[in-house]
Amino acid sequence: MNHLSQKQKVTVMIALMAAMFFASINQTIVSTAMPRIISLLGGMEYYSWVITIFMLMSTISTVLVGKLSDIYGRKPFLLSGIVIFMIGSFLTGLSSDIVQMIIFRAIQGVGAGILMSTTITAVGDLFAPRERAKWTGVMMSIFGLSSILGPTLGGVLIDHMEWKWLFWIFLPLGVIAFVMIWRMFPKTARTSSESIDYWGSLVLSASIVALLLGFSWAGNKYAWGSAQILGLFAASIIGIILLIMIERKAKSPVLPLSIFKNSVVTLSISVGFLMNAGMMGAMIYLPFFVQGVEGLTPTQSGFVNMPMSITMIILSTLVGRWIAKSGKYKHFAIIGIAVMIGSMLMMANMHSVAFAVASMTVFGIGLGLSMSVFTLTVQNALPPSQIGVGTATSTLFRNLGGTIGIAILGSVMTSTLTRNMDKAMASDPGMDLSQVDPKVAAELSGLLDPKLLMNQPLLEQIHTELPDQVQPLFAHMIDILRSVLSDTLSTVFIIGAILVGVGLLLTFFLKEIPLRTSNEQQAPKSDETSASGVNQLKKSTSH
Incomplete structure (x- = not known):
């Protein structure tokens, strides 16, 4: 130009x-x-x-x-x-x-x-x-x-x-x-x-997909040492080796x-x-x-x-x-x-x-x-x-x-997050749900999820619907979630x-x-x- x-x-x-x-x-x-x-x-x-x-x-x-x-x-x-x-x-x-x-x-x-x-x-x-x-x-x-x-x-x-x-x-x-x-x-x-x-493009794309899938799923969907994750990383390494061989001759x-x-x-x-x-x-x-x-x-x-x-x-x-x-x-x-x-x-x-x-x-x-x-x-x-x-x-x-x-x-x-949550719940006597009505306790246990904090309208709705006697416990639970x-x-x-x-x-x-x-x-x-x-x-x- x-x-x-x-x-x-x-x-x-x-x-x-x-x-x-x-x-x-x-x-x-x-x-x-x-x-x-x-x-x-x-x-x-x-x-x-x-x-x-x-x-x-x-x-x-x-x-x-x-x-x-x-x-x-x-x-x-x-x-x-x-x-x-x-x-x-x-x-x-x-x-x-x-x-x-x-x-x-x-x-x-x-x-x-x-x-x-x-x-x-x-x-x-x-x-x-x-x-x-x-x-x-x-x-x-x-x-x-x-x-x-x-x-x-x-x-x-x-x-x-x-x-x-x-x-x-x-x-x-x-x-x-x-x-x-x-x-x-x-x-x-x-x-x-x-x-x-074409062959280089195909192998490069496949290698990238295998590599990123491995990193994305490891520790989340599968354990880092699982056969699925190790297989994806192995496929990526093999793909990279093939790519080098192809690119040298292309x-x-x-x-x-x-x-x-x-x-x-x-x-x-x-x-x-x-x-x-x-x-x-x-x-x-x-x-x-x-x-x-x-x-x-x-x-x-x-x-x-x-x-x-x-x-x-x-x-x-x-x-x-x-x-x-x-x-x-x-x-x-x-x-x-x-x-x-x-x-x-x-x-x-x-x-x-x-x-x-x-x-x-x-x-x-x-x-x-x-x-x-x-x-x-x-x-x-x-x-x-x-x-x-x-x-x-x-x-x-x-x-x-x-x-x-x-x-x-x-x-x-x-x-x-999982480790910190378990530690916080185990060390906080204020979160003992055994003294609460079993039905309410089960409902509160289901709310022990940090993603709840990302939806403020839902959080406010839950807060207004809970019985008055449970409000302090719920407020304490939210404080724990935020700290964790x-x-x-x-x-x-x-x-x-x-x-x-x-x-x-x-x-x-x-x-x-x-x-x-x-x-x-x-x-x-x-x-x-x-x-x-x-x-x-x-x-x-x-x-």
């Missing part, structure tokens, strides 16, 4: 930002409302699956579309991503039970994976890495804006309207984004010399092994994996503290998330400009990840709504400083012909990190901080290659100021 004028590029960016906002707002709008939706549909034990299936399908579609978009161009995948996402959103709003929601969220995930990956890759097509940093910051700001509007709007809608409108309200925006991409985005010719790696591999010989790419992908693994735990489970422990409504929960989004928008925009001006990025990543770790340790010690707001504010600062750096480093370390597959691979491992992180932290939460949930979430946040901490250590080993100022295949040899970076780039991409 080097033939486009700056004005044409800005026009295309407006279309891309519309597509980005459409995809991101539809994801963030359900964050604060999902606990209430699950409590209405039932199937709390499958809560993580609603998130996991979305990320699973978006992960698979992301990596597959990366190579295909290098062959066929970005435009058809941007358009198809919007259409598939719209279909998935509409069907999700029609869900009558948790199983249907999981299936329809899978369709949503396919569209989201195609759309988000291709949007980021298209920015790489339009601008050289040095200028790209500024626009990447703008794109992250668009995501941050949706993070402000989404949770707040989702909370308001779930409190005052049927939950299906969360998935339907922005469908007209999808139509607008589709028309803008159709009219503004230039069409590129197919690379006829490239072939499609003319146009869907996942080129050569990119992993580049230390910058490998380290960037690894850090992105670990960051997302720990970060997603914080973002997914914070509403459990705000709504479950503190008793806020989804609307109020959205306002608690708002400071994070505001700080992320400001820092993402500023960091993009700073990187574009200086060409330096490593120190932003190190500082940002360190701030994220600090914020997650703050979350582990939350004891009030004010403390939760402070934690999320610090978390947003860390995200804004580091979020866009590692996509930029991957794109800068690879030749323009591999931007699509490089971006897709980076996104693949970030999504894998998020999915595996949610699964692991979800398993930790389930097991820790709070202690459990602290464990989840600490483990998330540890995962991000490993990513911070790896970041120190990242080589800082000067950002290119051109999208040409090779940098000018006469540029003495960046000779070492160019030599490193040539070495890492010559395989």
